[in-house]
Amino acid sequence: MSLLSGYRGEPGYSLGQKLLQINWVLVLLLCMLTGVGLLMLYSAGGGSTDPWATRQAIRFGVSLAVLLMIALVDIRFWYRMAYPIYAIAMLLLVAVEVAGHTGMGAQRWIDLKVFQLQPSEVMKIALVLALARYFHTLAPEDTGRPVKLIGPLLLVMAPVALVLKQPDLGTAGMLLAAGGAVFFCAGVRYWMFAVVLALAAAAVPIAWDMLHDYQQARILTFLDPESDPLNSGYHILQSKIALGSGGIWGQGFLQGTQSHLSFLPEKQTDFIFTMLAEELGLVGALGLLVLYALVLAYGFAIAFSARSQFARLLVLGITVNLFLYVFINIAMVSGIVPVVGVPLPLISYGGTAMLAIMVSYGLAISAYVHRETKIARRGLSEE
């Protein structure tokens, strides 16, 4: 039984056939996004591939290889591995949490040389995998029974609690939202969402007390950024200035004064969208949104074409994850939501988020390549 040749009872695709089946347009879109990112990193480096663009390109090359490898692996393998992957992700999360308490500082990643493995990023994928598998096996009528939802809720809450403790507000929010999206698509009743939302609202004051001071400050300055323009509000205000000064056509590639004169903080990472909008204007910014929208649309198309519930939920969860990255990042730099430290996937400098997205889309493309594959509800061998 080969990993790549498919499982028993399936149409056995050869490797060549599988390569043809890969959704190359989607891969091209991902390359285009990365290309835009590399251009912006070139600009952020002051018109130089050093120090960011080259390293980011190398990371993309590695990530692309990983994507293709994942894409060619049978979807049923990923189905089988869903829980083990989740378990490993949890272990890693606990590990950094423990390490954080034993004197390694607030480090949230494990160094893998080319990439820094951030367990919370792994968890974003693992959670979707685990939930997709759980709901795949759940009988449709059971989705209406609250008792059956306790398990998946625990799957969501355990990592959220750990991530919140780190504390990483952005990731916790994304895990919650992505998990919620899978619950929603799996057919959980609307009223249950209503109950959970009501409970969440009631919990806000308690949660507020549990937040760290700097997290509270971030939210407060978000609500009134100009109250403290030199400290916490500085990032939001400078980002808005840079964005606004871009206008329709922007100040021109490599010409963004605010980013190049360092008024814009973190221009190569979290605030790279601001730099793009400053240099390329509203036109460039909307163009980028369109690229992302196309990638998201492909996700929906794959979900609709897949025959197994696991694949559908997996792809939708992955799509929601990407959407959350993009939305939170842009909303953050344009001052709609507080600064929570979420990168712009494929554009921001940094390997972790890029690898996470490429692995996700490897899974999504695997779902596409194996869209005809059916997975039995109660096991792999069963039809």
Added chain:
Amino acid sequence: MALRQHNEELRRTRSLTRRALVLGGLQLGLFGLLGARLYQLQIVQTDRYSLLAEENRINMRLLAPPRGRLVDRFGEDLAINRRNYKVMLVREQSQDLKKTLTLLQKIVPLEEADLERLARDMRRSRAFIPVMVAENLTWDQVSQIEVSAPELPGISIDVGETRIYPLRESMAHIVGYVGPVSEPELKASTDPLLQLPDLRIGKSGIEKQYDKRLRGRAGTLEYEVNAYGRTIRDLKRQDGEPGKDLVLSVDSRLQRYAHERLAGETAASAVVMDIYSGDLLALASVPTFDPMNFVLGLSGADWNRLTHDPLKPLSNRSVYGLYAPGSTFKMLVALAALEAGIGPNQTVYCPGHYKLGKSRFHCWRRWGHGHMDMLDSIRQSCDVYFYDVARRIGIARIAAMAKKLGLGAPTGLDLPGERSGTIPTKAWKQEQLGQPWQIGETLVSAIGQGFVLATPVQLAVMTARIANGGKMVTPRLLRGLRDENTAVRITQPMADLGIPRQHLAIVKEGMDQVVNHRRGTGRRARIKEEGWEMAGKTGTSQVRRITMAERARGVTRNEDLPWRRRDHALFVAYAPVQEPRYACTVVVDHGGGGSKAAAPIARDLLIETQRLAPLAAPALPLAAFQRDRQES
């Protein structure tokens, strides 16, 4: 079973598709929200944010223009600028300010006052603005600092300009000196230049009088800075206007000579003036000071010594010193008498004193002069004659003539804070002292004593106006200036004072006889060179009251008195007698008799003046300007 499962699967697929579409719609809506937000920021509010972006990145700096130079009438340098190496400190770049300054002090010693000023400057400016720590560094210090640069973060060397006064002491009282801007000066002015921490402005003399012209107008440099305030590049440079170069009326050779000639006296002053143009050719005063001390930094002790010295070396006695003019006032009384209709040939008998009621007013000559007409009385300085005349014409006429000749009010000389002096009248006394005028005070005023006070410059103006035939000449130090590349010569119109020529001729004849007549009081100081002869008038003004008792036992000789109580010696003169050109005043503080102490100095000055012939100077010394342009 299979069918049920199939239906169930179908329902599940439908539900998922429906819900996925809801999810997709939600995502599309949120992307729409992002688009709307970008539209709001980048289209609707773009002007506001563009402006904020420009404010973020563009800073402005003032460019100090070079200060105008000062040259004398022949183009000799009086005040120039020289490169000045300064230690600058950018607070922001220095991690440990104390440590940096301690290290720096091993190379450049800093005094307590320097550190205080530094602290003040740092409070006034932002952390990334360079502040001056010390200036006028030697080349040795500069290279030491350059070598130690790695241990001195935030320290840099800047080249500025220092004012140099090549003639030092002899020119100090005319040119003055520059110094840092004080807080009140900063508040009083709207010129943005004054905010430059290392700007120097005129503190006294010509430097203060013409400070605005010398200072020029600030240029601006717009430059781009990054978020840390570091300069990235210059954007727009607008050159200011350099300070104007000024040509002064003085002849530095004569000034130096005058200064040397006075140097033997404890305190004295001399004025030499062109009687037609008003050009002050020399304006000397001792004791003096070295203006370079102010430029190079004066220690607190030295400053205290200068300001508390009872001889006031910082003050120009010829402009700020007030003296009773004594007998030099007599020409003026004579002119008033002539105007009042008293004939020059009317005589007064001088028995050595004049009786007014029970009081006796003494003549300087105890045994009297006998019968005196106007010429006799000027020549021999007979006090009794003037007591008598003054009593007849009254103080009002004397005061009116004094005003005409330039006393009792600032002459209009272009130095800051010129004193008015005092020409008393009845109204003046009532106002100042609240007491009625005593007739005796008229008599005392007639011999330039009592309330009468004048500055040496005023006496020179008086003499010039007599010598030039009653023209209202005004003394001046500014002769011309360079505007752009053309030289402008400043000339002034002279009104006639309306004093009849014959009257002036009589007084001038009297002054001629004072020096050149066999019995004149200033005969010993006469100029023997033919054609250079001077006319003049001695003056000895008392600074103490001579009591009856003292008079009875004989007036104490000046030499036997402590210096402070001795008489002031004065002499006013003009030359040459035949065709007058120069007026001169010499005052020797507590020098004793005018004929002995002051007249010889006036003689030497007038000889030297005529030898140097300063009136031969070009309209403006353009060569000096040419030289300047080559240097810069």
